[in-house]
Amino acid sequence: MALHDSIRYENGTLMMDALPMADLVAKTGTPVYLYSLKRALHNLHAIRTAYSGLTVEVHYSAKANGCLAVLRALIQAGAGIDAVSAGEIHRALTAGATPQQIVFAGVGKTPDEIRYAVGQGVGWFNVENVDELHQLQQAATDLGRDAVPVALRLNPEVTASTHPYIATGHGGAKFGLTAEVIRHVLAHQAQYPRLRFGGLHVHIGSQLGDTAATVAAVSRAQELLAPYPALRMLNIGGGMPAVYRQGQALPAFSDFAAALRPLLRDYHVILEPGRAIIADAGVLVTTILYVKKQAGQTLYIVDAGMTELIRPALYEAVHEFVPLRSFEGNIHRAAQVVGPVCESSDVLGQEVMLPELRPGDRLAILTAGAYGMVMASNYNARPRPPEVVVTAQGNSAFVARARETWEDLLRGEV
Numbered sequence: 001m002a003l004h005d006s007i008r009y010e011n012g013t014l015m016m017d018a019l020p021m022a023d024l025v026a027k028t029g030t031p032v033y034l035y036s037l038k039r040a041l042h043n044l045h046a047i048r049t050a051y052s053g054l055t056v057e058v059h060y061s062a063k064a065n066g067c068l069a070v071l072r073a074l075i076q077a078g079a080g081i082d083a084v085s086a087g088e089i090h091r092a093l094t095a096g097a098t099p100q101q102i103v104f105a106g107v108g109k110t111p112d113e114i115r116y117a118v119g120q121g122v123g124w125f126n127v128e129n130v131d132e133l134h135q136l137q138q139a140a141t142d143l144g145r146d147a148v149p150v151a152l153r154l155n156p157e158v159t160a161s162t163h164p165y166i167a168t169g170h171g172g173a174k175f176g177l178t179a180e181v182i183r184h185v186l187a188h189q190a191q192y193p194r195l196r197f198g199g200l201h202v203h204i205g206s207q208l209g210d211t212a213a214t215v216a217a218v219s220r221a222q223e224l225l226a227p228y229p230a231l232r233m234l235n236i237g238g239g240m241p242a243v244y245r246q247g248q249a250l251p252a253f254s255d256f257a258a259a260l261r262p263l264l265r266d267y268h269v270i271l272e273p274g275r276a277i278i279a280d281a282g283v284l285v286t287t288i289l290y291v292k293k294q295a296g297q298t299l300y301i302v303d304a305g306m307t308e309l310i311r312p313a314l315y316e317a318v319h320e321f322v323p324l325r326s327f328e329g330n331i332h333r334a335a336q337v338v339g340p341v342c343e344s345s346d347v348l349g350q351e352v353m354l355p356e357l358r359p360g361d362r363l364a365i366l367t368a369g370a371y372g373m374v375m376a377s378n379y380n381a382r383p384r385p386p387e388v389v390v391t392a393q394g395n396s397a398f399v400a401r402a403r404e405t406w407e408d409l410l411r412g413e414v
Contacts, residue, residue, distance in 0.1 A: 002243050002244060002245065002246060002280060002320050002366045002367050003322070003366070004039070004280060005039075005042075006036040006038055006039035006042070006281065006394070007036065007039070007280070007283065007364075007366065009326050012325055012326045012328070013324070013325060013326075014322060014323070014324045014325070014326075014364055016034055016036050016283070016390050016397075017036055017038050017039075017390050017394030017395070018394045018395045019390055019394070019395070019396075019397055021034060021283070021285060021324050021364060022324050022325070022362070024285075024388055024390075024397055025285050025324070025362060027388075027399075028386050028388060028399065028403065029403070030285050030286050030287040030303055030304070030362065030385075031284060031285065031286045031287075031302075031303055031304035031308050031385045032284070032285050032385050032386050032387075032388060032403075033282060033283070033284055033285075033308075033368065033369075033372060033373050033385055033386070033387045033388065034282065034283050034284075034285060034364075034387075034388050034389075034390065034397075035065075035067065035069075035070060035278070035281055035282045035369055035387065035388070035389050035390065035400075036281045036282070036390050036394070037069070037070070037073045037281070037389060037390060037391055037392040038390070038391075038392050038393070038394045039280065039281035040070060040073065040074065040277055040278050040281040040369075041073065041074070041077055041392055043276060043277045043278075043280070043281065044058065044060070044074060044077055044079060044277050046253055047240070047253050047271065047273055047276065047277070050252075050253040050254045050256070050257035051257045051261075051269070051271070053261075054261065054264050054265065054269055055267070055268050055269060056264075056269045056270075056271060057080055057268075057269070057270050057271070058078075058079050058080065058271050058273065059079065059080035059081055059082040059101075059102075059103050059270055059271065059272050060074045060079045060080070060081055060082065060272075060273065060274060060277055060278075061082040061238050061272050061273060061274025061275075062081050062082065062083055062084075062088045062091065062092060062274070063082075063083075063084050063088065063274060063371075063374060064274025064275050064277070064278055064279070064369075064370040064371060064374065065274070065278045065282065065369055065370055065371075065372070065373065065374055066088060066091055066374050067373065067387050067389070067400055067401065068091065068094065068095050068400065068401075069387075069389045069398075069400040070278060070389070070400075071091065071092060071095035071096075071097070072095045072096055073392060074277070075092070075095055075096045075097050075101070076096065080097070080101040080102065080103065080123070080270075081097050081101060081102045081103070082102075082103045082105060082238075082272040082274070083102055083103065083104050083105070083122075084104075084105050084106040085106060085113065086110075086112070086113040086116045086117065089102055089104060089116070089117055089120065089122060093120070099120045099121040099122050099123065100121065100122075100123040101123060102120075102122045102123055102124075103122070103123060103124040103125075103126060103235070103270065103272065104117045104122045104124065104125050104126065105126035105128075105153070105201070105272075106126075106128070107128045107129070107174055107175055107176075109132060109135075111135055111139075114132070114135050114136060114139050115139045115142070115143070118136065118139040118140055118143055118145055118148060119139075119143055119145075121145070123149060124149045124150070124151055124198070124233075124235070124270070125148065125149065125150050125151070126151050126153050126201040126235065127150050127151065127152050127153060127177075128153045128175060128176055128177060129177070130177070130181065130185065133150070133185070133192055133195065136148055136150065136192070136194075136195055137192045137193075137194050137195060140194035140195065141194055145194065146194055147194075147195075147196040148194055148195050148196065149195075149196050149198050150192075150195050150196065150197050150198065151197075151198055151199050151200055151201040151233060151235050152177055152182050152185060152186075152197070152200055152201065153175065153176040153177060153200070153201040153202065153203070154176055154177060154179065154182055154200050154201065154202045154217075154220065154221050154224065155175055155176030155177060155178060156176075156179075156202055156204065156216065156217040156220040156221065157178075175203075176201075176202075179220065179223075179224055182200070182224055183224065185197075186224070186227075186228060186231075197231060198231060198232075198233040199225065199231045199232060199233030199234050199235070199267075199268075200221045200224060200225060200231075200233075200234060200235070201235035201237065201270075202217045202218060202220075202221045202234075202235070202236055202237060203235075203236070203237025203238060203239065203272065204217050204237070204239060205239055206238065206239055206241075206275060207239070207241045207242070207275065208239040208240065208241055208251070209241070209250065209251075210251060211251050211255055211256050211259040211260070212259075214236065214239065214256065214259070214260065215259050215260060215263070217236075218234070218236055218260060218263050218264070219263065221234060222234075222263060232266065232267050232268055233267065233268045233270065234264065234267040234268070234269055234270070235269075235270040235272065236260070236264075236269060236270070236271060236272075237271075237272045238271065238272045238273045238274055238275070238276065240253055240256055240273055240275075240276040241275070241276065242275050242276055242279035242280050242367055242370065243280065243367070244279075244317070244318055244319060244320065244366075244367045245318060245320060246320070253276070274370060275370040275371070278369040278370050279367050279368075279369045279370035280366070280367050280369065281369045282367075282368050282369020282370070282372065283364040283365060283366055283367075283368050283369075284304055284308060284309055284364070284365040284368040284372055284385075285324070285362055285363070285364050285365075286302040286303055286304035286308075286348075286362065286363055286365065287302060287303050287360065287361070287362050287363075288300050288301070288302055288357055288358065288359050288360065288361045288362070288363065289301050289302060289303055289340070289359060290359055291357065291358065291359060297335070297336060298333060298334075298335040298336070299335065299336045299337075299338055300335055300336070300337050300338070300354070300357060300363075301338055301339075301340065302337060302338070302339060302340075302348070302363065303339075303340060304339055304348065304365070304385070305338075305339020305340050305341040305346045305348070305382075306339055306341050306343065306345065306346045306348075306379075307339070307341055307376060307377050307378070307379050307380065307382045307384075308339075308372070308373075308376050308384070308385055309348060309365060309368060309372050309375075309376075310375050310376075310377070311371055311372070311375070312347060312348050312349065313343070313345040313346065313347070314375075318349070319348070319349060319365050319366055319367055319368060320365075320366045320367070321337055321348075321349055321352050321354060321363045321364070321365055321366070322363065322364050322366060323354070323355070323357065323361060323362065323363055323364075324361075324362045324363070324364060327355035330355035330356065331355065331356075332353040332354055332355055333353070333354070333355075333356070334351045334352065334353055335351075335352050335353075335354050336349065336350055336351075336352070337349040337352050337354075337363070340380075341379060341380050341382070342380060348365065349365075373385070373387055373401075378404075378409055381406075381409055383403055383404035383405060383406065383408065383409060384403070384404045385403055386399055386401055386402055386403040387399070387400045387401040388400065
C-alpha cells in the first residue's frame with residue numbers, strides 16, 4: 001500500500017508523523033483532510049536534490065492544493081508559486097510569496113486578471129494565445145510597466161502516457177501555441193516593446209508514466225530557441241507522478257532529472273510540480289455510515305463523497321483505503337466504498353480489499369493531498385470539510401481551515 005515514513009502504522013494505529021490520525025479526527029469529525037508538512041517539504045527537497053547542479057527554480061503548482069498553511073510552508077522553504085488565476089496569485093501573496101516568485105499560467109486569463117498580475121509585478125507570464133500578448137502589452141502600457149517577463153507556452157504535439165483528461169501536450173488540446181505561431185512571434189518581438197521574451201514553457205500533462213514524452217517536448221522547445229541564444233529560460237512544467245497504488249511502476253524524480261539533465265545544462269529551468277509535492281502528504285479520513293450487502297456485493301457507505309474527492313468520478317482515479325486501526329490477520333474481501341451524494345457516479349473505490357468493517361469505523365483515503373479539497377464542492381448543499389495540518393516537526397497539528405457551516409452556504413444570497 002502507498003504508505004511511507006509520515007503515513008504509517010505504529011502499534012496497529014495509523015499515524016501522521018508522530019500523531020495518531022484517530023486523535024486528529026476526534027477533534028474535527030469526518031470527513032476531514034489531513035496534511036503532513038514534513039512529507040511535503042521532504043518531497044520538495046527530493047525534487048531539488050534530483051536536479052542539483054542545474055540552474056533550477058521550483059514553483060509549486062497551487063492548483064494542486066491551495067491551503068494557505070501548505071503554501072506558507074513551501075514558500076518559507078524557498079519555493080515559488082505557479083498560479084493559474086488571479087485568485088491563486090492573491091492566495092500566494094497572502095501566504096507570503098513575493099510577486100517575483102509567482103509564475104502566472106492559464107489558457108484563459110481575463111483582461112482583469114492580466115491587469116492585476118501586471119500591476120502586482122509577477123515574475124513570469126506563461127502566454128498561450130497571441131491575443132494575450134496584445135492584452136499584456138496594453139496592460140503594461142496603461143500601468144507604465146516595462147520589460148514584463150514572458151514565456152511562450154509551446155504545444156509540442158506530444159501525446160503523454162497518462163489519462164486523456166490530464167494530458168495537455170497533444171495537438172488537439174486547448175493548451176499552448178504551435179511551433180509555427182511561436183516562430184512568428186519570436187521573429188516579431190519588436191511588436192511588443194513593453195514585453196521581455198525570456199524563453200518557452202512546455203507542459204504535456206500530469207501523472208506522466210514515462211520520461212520519453214517530456215524529453216521529446218523539451219527537445220522541440222530547444223529547436224525553437226536555437227536561433228535566439230539570448231532566450232535561455234525553459235519552463236518544463238510539472239507532470240512528475242505520485243504513487244497511488246502499491247507496486248505502481250512509475251519514474252522517480254531522479255529518472256526525470258537523469259533523462260533531462262543533458263538537455264538543460266545551458267538553461268535557466270523552472271519546474272512546476274504540484275501533485276509530486278503534496279499528493280502523498282495528504283489523506284481524506286471518512287467514517288462508515290452503513291454497511292449494505294446486496295447483489296453479492298459489500299458496500300461501505302461513508303460520509304465522504306464526490307463532493308469532497310471528485311477524482312474517481314471525474315477521471316476514474318484510483319486511491320488506496322486503509323482503516324485507522326489495523327486488522328492484522330483478518331480476511332480481506334473486495335468491497336465498494338461509496339459516498340452519500342445522490343449520483344450513481346459517487347463511488348470512491350471499487351473492488352477495494354478491506355477487512356470486515358462496521359458503522360463507525362474510519363478509513364483513510366491515501367494520496368489525497370492533491371486535487372482533493374481544491375476541487376471540493378457544495379453539491380447537495382454539503383459543507384466542505386476542514387483541513388488539518390501537522391507541522392513540519394511532526395509533533396503538533398492545527399486546523400488550517402474550519403468546516404463550513406450551513407450558514408456559510410447561504411452567505412451572499414438574498
